[in-house]
Amino acid sequence: MPLLMSQVSPDLLRSHRWQHRLVLVFHPGAAPDLMDQQEAIPVADPHGWAERDLQLIRLPAGDTDAPALYERFQIESGTFTVLLIGKDGGEKARRVGAILSREDLYALIDTMPMRQAEMRRQSGGGNRP
Numbered sequence: 001m002p003l004l005m006s007q008v009s010p011d012l013l014r015s016h017r018w019q020h021r022l023v024l025v026f027h028p029g030a031a032p033d034l035m036d037q038q039e040a041i042p043v044a045d046p047h048g049w050a051e052r053d054l055q056l057i058r059l060p061a062g063d064t065d066a067p068a069l070y071e072r073f074q075i076e077s078g079t080f081t082v083l084l085i086g087k088d089g090g091e092k093a094r095r096v097g098a099i100l101s102r103e104d105l106y107a108l109i110d111t112m113p114m115r116q117a118e119m120r121r122q123s124g125g126g127n128r129p
Contacts, residue, residue: 022085
């Protein structure tokens with residue numbers, strides 16, 4: 001099962017760079033239904049989640065290390081926001097007030113050049129274009 005973290009270290013993005021795609025879930029404590037729905041995705045499809053090297057990270061508003069990430073990604077206070085961060089550390093998708101569905105998440109990731117290369121390697125195709 002994928003890692004579901006609630007504690008955040010200051011070098012969170014750096015520690016996952018080139019290793020994982022991150023689903024950062026900023027939640028102010030409101031919208032528990034949305035949080036439950038977002039967290040249900042890796043549980044419902046652990047193979048697809050792991051195959052795409054995804055990690056879900058909860059960032060509650062009161063977490064002492066979260067303010068830097070709230071500021072870095074310009075997250076509006078009091079809003080439920082989900083970000084997809086690529087292996088390169090860049091923001092790839094953002095949802096405000098809604099979850100990032102499994103379908104949208106996988107469709108986006110599967111079009112990324114790095115993911116395309118991963119799929120070729122997984123299927124035994126090497127690094128062919």
